[in-house]
Amino acid sequence: MTKKQHVMIQLETIEKNFAENQVIPPLNLSIFEGEFLTLLGPSGCGKTTLLRMIAGLEEPSAGNIYLDGQQVTYLPPYKRDVNMIFQHYALFPHMTVEQNILFGLRMKKVSPTEREKRISQVIALTQLEAYRQRKPRQLSGGQQQRVAIARALVNNPKVLLLDEPLGALDYQLRKSLQIELKSLQRELGLTFIYVTHDQEEALTMSDRIVVMNQGKIEQTGTPHEIYHTPMSQFVAGFIGENNFIKHEDFYISLRPEKINLCEVMFQGESPPPLTDDTSRLTGTITDVVFYGTIDKVFIHLDDSGQTIMAYQYFDDKRRWQAGEKVGLWWNLKDEVRLDR
Amino acid sequence: MKTWRQSLLLSYSLIILAFLYLPIAVLVLYSFNNTRINAVWTGWTIQWYLSLFSNRHVLDAVSNSLIIAFSSTIISTLLGTMAALALHSCRFRWYTAINSLIYMPILIPEIVMGLSLLVLFAQLNIELGKITLVIAHITFCMSFVVIIISARLEGLSKDLEEAAQDLYANSWQTFRYVTLPLIMPGIIAGALISFTLSIDDFVISFFVAGPNSSTLPLYVYALVKRGISPEINALSTIMIIVTIVMVVISQRLQVNGSNKNNVYK
Numbered sequence: 001m002t003k004k005q006h007v008m009i010q011l012e013t014i015e016k017n018f019a020e021n022q023v024i025p026p027l028n029l030s031i032f033e034g035e036f037l038t039l040l041g042p043s044g045c046g047k048t049t050l051l052r053m054i055a056g057l058e059e060p061s062a063g064n065i066y067l068d069g070q071q072v073t074y075l076p077p078y079k080r081d082v083n084m085i086f087q088h089y090a091l092f093p094h095m096t097v098e099q100n101i102l103f104g105l106r107m108k109k110v111s112p113t114e115r116e117k118r119i120s121q122v123i124a125l126t127q128l129e130a131y132r133q134r135k136p137r138q139l140s141g142g143q144q145q146r147v148a149i150a151r152a153l154v155n156n157p158k159v160l161l162l163d164e165p166l167g168a169l170d171y172q173l174r175k176s177l178q179i180e181l182k183s184l185q186r187e188l189g190l191t192f193i194y195v196t197h198d199q200e201e202a203l204t205m206s207d208r209i210v211v212m213n214q215g216k217i218e219q220t221g222t223p224h225e226i227y228h229t230p231m232s233q234f235v236a237g238f239i240g241e242n243n244f245i246k247h248e249d250f251y252i253s254l255r256p257e258k259i260n261l262c263e264v265m266f267q268g269e270s271p272p273p274l275t276d277d278t279s280r281l282t283g284t285i286t287d288v289v290f291y292g293t294i295d296k297v298f299i300h301l302d303d304s305g306q307t308i309m310a311y312q313y314f315d316d317k318r319r320w321q322a323g324e325k326v327g328l329w330w331n332l333k334d335e336v337r338l339d340r
Numbered sequence: 341m342k343t344w345r346q347s348l349l350l351s352y353s354l355i356i357l358a359f360l361y362l363p364i365a366v367l368v369l370y371s372f373n374n375t376r377i378n379a380v381w382t383g384w385t386i387q388w389y390l391s392l393f394s395n396r397h398v399l400d401a402v403s404n405s406l407i408i409a410f411s412s413t414i415i416s417t418l419l420g421t422m423a424a425l426a427l428h429s430c431r432f433r434w435y436t437a438i439n440s441l442i443y444m445p446i447l448i449p450e451i452v453m454g455l456s457l458l459v460l461f462a463q464l465n466i467e468l469g470k471i472t473l474v475i476a477h478i479t480f481c482m483s484f485v486v487i488i489i490s491a492r493l494e495g496l497s498k499d500l501e502e503a504a505q506d507l508y509a510n511s512w513q514t515f516r517y518v519t520l521p522l523i524m525p526g527i528i529a530g531a532l533i534s535f536t537l538s539i540d541d542f543v544i545s546f547f548v549a550g551p552n553s554s555t556l557p558l559y560v561y562a563l564v565k566r567g568i569s570p571e572i573n574a575l576s577t578i579m580i581i582v583t584i585v586m587v588v589i590s591q592r593l594q595v596n597g598s599n600k601n602n603v604y605k
């Protein structure tokens with residue numbers, strides 16, 4: 001975020017209550033033109049609600065929404081230049097792929113020649129040539145997802161809203177569509193607001209991540225910032241795996257991959273340097289669990305009685321087993337101090 | 341062992357079917373009987389069908405029935421569709437109460453419905469005739485239309501309407517291009533059921549028909565009072581065939597519609 005960027009969407013103390021129940025307390029957020037912004041948070045934290053307010057499908061209880069500088073808070077969805085991709089695609093079952101994609105342009109009364117030009121572009125982009133005349137029910141999940149993307153893209157919206165667009169697909173297909181979506185967004189310079197509760201998806205695709213918890217924004221930042229310098233226990237615990245070590249009135253969070261294991265007695269092995277930059281503890285291994293590329297080693301600490309988890313890689317010199325005494329050390333720069 | 345059980349099951353089903361359809365089969369058979377006396381079979385003829393079509397009273401009754409059936413079908417389909425849409429879109433406070441009130445005319449004994457309509461028309465000084473028949477038929481046809489279309493709307497995912505709105509369709513366009521096409525099989529099925537019910541209705545019609553507005557069932561009843569004739573058998577056979585065709589079409593529409601679109605979730 002070095003150069004000054006154009007704000008595409010601005011949410012100003014936006015708030016949503018359903019009856020007595022406050023789902024989103026007043027919230028501020030700016031989304032820049034051309035960025036891939038991800039809303040990440042546990043189920044029920046209000047991601048969909050926030051997205052629906054931007055789309056106009058839900059009216060905020062208070063606050064303002066600006067789209068490209070214009071107040072759109074109470075504008076109905078069909079007058080907003082944003083398009084949404086629904087989790088279950090919401091393709092019109094009685095229309096062919098082509099009719100589905102053309103729907104928005106028809107409603108906007110775009111001329112037939114312009115329509116033809118745009119549909120051939122998006123169909124080429126989403127590789128749907130062969131399926132033009134098919135009905136949605138004759139397509140696989142991944143193809144349906146592509147149609148949903150094409151149906152939104154063809155309108156050249158200022159912002160594309162995606163509500164867990166890949167949630168219903170299997171792992172392999174999700175991986176390949178993630179790459180397609182990301183390159184599409186980058187090539188066309190589109191503004192994406194992407195909802196997911198898959199943290200890996202968020203980390204690999206986003207320019208910026210907004211971590212939400214119970215309607216509040218916990219932290220906003222690049223994937224790197226969110227992962228390496230979480231600002232709260234919630235963020236530190238929600239993204240990736242983490243260890244928390246309690247001090248008097250604050251916590252230290254420490255990623256399991258940053259912890260090094262060593263012999264307590266350092267027999268035959270040169271002891272790790274205990275300098276001003278490192279910290280060291282001892283403990284007993286309670287469990288070692290196989291996870292494919294790594295083993296997770298669970299260690300019961302001698303002094304505090306806490307359990308710490310560390311990764312063990314297969315090319316590590318020493319294979320640890322349950323019941324062994326072990327020393328742990330890490331660099332102080334890898335500790336993250338959390339005040340909340 | 342297995343074949344023994346299967347044949348037992350088969351014969352059991354056949355007995356049930358015979359029990360259900362034997363009376364109708366006999367009636368259809370005797371409509372082709374070459375004698376006025378119902379009890380004896382003498383040979384094949386279609387003269388009863390021919391004489392039906394040259395009988396002025398029969399033709400009057402047929403035309404009355406068709407006029408009433410068409411009018412009440414059109415009106416009850418329109419009103420029923422609108423009622424179902426209204427109930428679907430605004431889940432207001434009295435939703436459940438209103439919903440059960442709409443089902444009520446189906447459950448109330450027909451004779452009570454007929455009687456109460458008759459009392460009402462008398463109170464309002466409305467002359468009995470085609471108009472009163474149409475109104476009476478609408479009361480029960482509409483309930484069926486609402487039930488059938490509500491079932492379809494229930495299965496309609498809200499996402500679809502929201503997707504349409506998101507794609508620049510205003511409320512009317514959303515209805516016109518998304519909701520309406522998706523509930524269309526339900527509307528047609530409702531109309532066919534209404535038509536069938538109206539053509540077949542006897543009890544309620546009996547109360548609210550005027551002197552010159554006899555429908556087919558009423559005419560058949562009047563004839564029966566003078567003894568069962570082969571003409572009645574022929575007339576009944578035609579009514580049975582029309583009913584069966586209608587019901588089959590409407591069933592196919594309902595089943596097809598739900599298989600074809602994944603509207604039902």
Ligand SMILES: Nc1ncnc2c1ncn2[C@@H]1O[C@H](COP(=O)(O)OP(=O)(O)OP(=O)(O)O)[C@@H](O)[C@H]1O
Nearest residue numbers: 018021023041042043044045046047048049050197
């Ligand atoms: N129409 C509604 N009426 C009442 N409460 C609602 C309504 N829609 C959502 N909520 C509530 O608002 C909260 C947030 O819901 P929302 O759908 O935004 O969550 P989400 O973050 O999208 O969750 P998920 O990851 O499971 O999709 C939930 O507690 C939900 O029960």
Ligand SMILES: [Mg+2]
Nearest residue numbers: 047048049163
């Ligand atoms: Mg959601």
